[in-house]
Amino acid sequence: MAARVLQLAKLISDSAATIDNACTENGTSVPDLDTRFDPRGEAFRGHAGVSIAVNTAISAAYQLLATLRPAPTSILNTAFGFMYSTTLRVAFEANVSTIIKEAGGNGLHVDEIAAKANIDPKKLVRILRFLATHHIFLEIEPDVFANNRLSSLLDIGKPLSELQSNPVDKFEGTSGLQAAIARFGDEAAKASSYTWETLHDPKTAFSEEPEDAPFGRFIGKRETYWDWLEEPEQVAQLTTFGVAMRVMNSTLAGGAILKGFDFKSLTENDLIVDVGGGVGNAVLPIAQANPSVRIIVQDRAAVVKDGVEHWKQLFPEALDSGRVTFQPGDFFAPQSVKGASVFLVSRILHDWSDKYASQILSNLRAAASPHTKLLIIDSIMQYVCHDPAVEEGTVPGWDSMRKDAPPPLLPNWGLAGAQTYGSDLHMMAMHNAQERTLPHFRKLLEGAGWRLVRVHPDPANIMPQVEAVPI
Ligand SMILES: C[S@@+](CC[C@H](N)C(=O)[O-])C[C@H]1O[C@@H](n2cnc3c(N)ncnc32)[C@H](O)[C@@H]1O
Incomplete structure (x- = not known):
């Protein structure tokens, strides 16, 4: 057992050395946890070797924690997991991060935070202490709290008076x-x-x-x-x-949609139909990067209305020229646009069980021409153990996404890739639906008349694209 602990500790120290060397070579550093979040501080993540070192360190640190912490404590802590959501929600809805920021100085006494948030300070302090223990906020003196890198992300960036008086529109113009x-x-x-x-x-x-x-x-x-x-x-x-x-399309994914399928090669003769496109967040970077291609965003009527308003703010020229249009549409009804160059299905299939996902795919297949490409954007699930299901090299693009972590780490990189499993269960809770493995996608596609031809990888597994063509 001691050998395993040392092995994990060495993976962490080797990873830290790799990150440190990369930062030294590039004149950057890892931002301190005690400072506010600044996107510029994230530059170190782009240096060669850093993203693997970060994932290794995260995975090893969590495995070390699970190894060393008394097992009953770990299990009880998991049973208390709901408290993460609960406390974060209170701190967020009460605008604690903004209140602390607006006070200036190094931090604010909980009595003053609570007075501005109209909350009982004796209750708020315990919530903030739970969060600070989990590295969200700092308790810098007894009962005095300050923002840190994580808590600063709860700050919407608008004045407290506006947040409190206009809770409906307060998110407009934010990252999501x-x-x-x-x-x-x-x-x-x-x-x-x-x-x-x-x-x-x-x-x-x-x-x-x-x-x-x-x-x-x-x-x-x-x-x-x-x-x-x-x-x-x-x-x-x-x-x-x-x-x-x-946030899924921009902040977390870092413009990943343009790193997959070659959207820039599409011309004015091409048409992308963004099926269930919401307010058009996914296609916005495509429309910005390719001034020729035509785009139709389809969604439920109420959403389409919001989408038009959203684009009037962000990219009115695209609407005015008619190059980008919004169209009410039900993806369970026959697709009205025939023979599009690309049917984009971004974060749609994971909202539906197989029974309904295959109906959506069949409707698109019926409207496809032999040259239509289907692009599905959803996270791709992996087993926790090594996955023998897809032979290496059989699906172009997949091998670079499914590289196992080195032993003794979990082959799926453990906590470093855990967000996908959370998203999968979120889909179960909200829609009785799921994220899918690659073989699962292949079977679903084949059942609806599509052949999976490649994966455009996203190492963060937030926006990988599964490309298919008509069979
Ligand atoms: C998770 S959101 C994804 C939005 C967008 N594709 C993106 O990636 O940002 C799912 C979308 O499906 C839309 N939707 C749900 N049922 C629908 C239906 N029957 N027909 C068309 N769109 C639908 C919702 O309104 C919502 O905008």
Whole structure:
């Protein structure tokens, strides 16, 4: 056992040395956790060898923690996991990060934070102490809290007075990260707490219907998340959801959509149909990078309305010229646009069980020409162990995404890649749906008349593209 502990510790120290050398060579450094988040500080992640070293260190550190911490403590800590969501939501909704920032200085006493947030300081302090123990906020003196790199991301960047007086529009013009925190911490966390009841109840246990997701149990009626979002009382949630999708496409993915399929090669004769395109976050970088290609964004009518408003702010020329249009459409109905160059299906299939995902794919197949390309953007699930399912070299692009971590680390890189597994369970909670492995995609595609031809990898597994052509 001691040998394993030393092995893990060595992986961490070797990784730290690799990162340090790369920073020295490039004149950068790893930003201190105690300072505010600054995107420029992330430059070190781009140096050669750093991203593997970072993943190795994260995976080894978490494995070391699981190895060294008493097992009952680890299990109890996991049972308390809901407290991460709960405390983060309170700190976010109470605008704690903004309150501390606006006070200037090094930090603020919890009594003053609580007074501005209209919260009981005796309760808030315990919430902030839980977060600070998990490296979100600092307690720099007894009861005095300051922002750090993580907590500063809770700050929307608008004045407190505006955040408190205008909670509906406060996310407009933001990266989407805070909007995602709002949606995850609210209905997603609540829905997810009903997962066991949903899996256990014979009425829902084996269902593929979206209305039978844990989310339906949370709202107390058989309704999909999409229908719920369109209820008049959920106006703020619908708008926030649209903004939240931005974070997947931009901040987290770092413009990854342009690093996959060669969108720049498309001409004015080409047409991209962004099926279920939301407010058009995914295609925005494509429209900006390629001034010729035509794009139609299809979604539910209420969303299309928001999308047009969004583009009027961000890229009005594209709308004015007619090059980019929004169209209400139901992807369970026959596709109205025939023979598009590209059908883009970004973060759609993971919202649906196989029964419904295959209907979406079949509708697109019926509208495809022999030259149509289908591009699916969804995370690709991997087994925790080595995956023998896809032979090396059989799917172009896949090998560079599925490189196993070195032993004794988990082959799937453990905590360094854990976000995908969280996203998968989020889909279960909200939609009775799932993320998929590559063989699962292949089978689903073949059943709907498509052949998987390549993967455009995204090492972070946020925006890999699965490319298919008509069979
Ligand atoms: C997870 S979002 C993805 C949005 C966008 N593709 C992106 O990557 O940012 C899923 C989208 O599917 C849309 N949607 C749900 N049901 C739909 C349907 N039956 N027809 C068309 N769009 C639908 C939702 O309104 C939502 O915008």
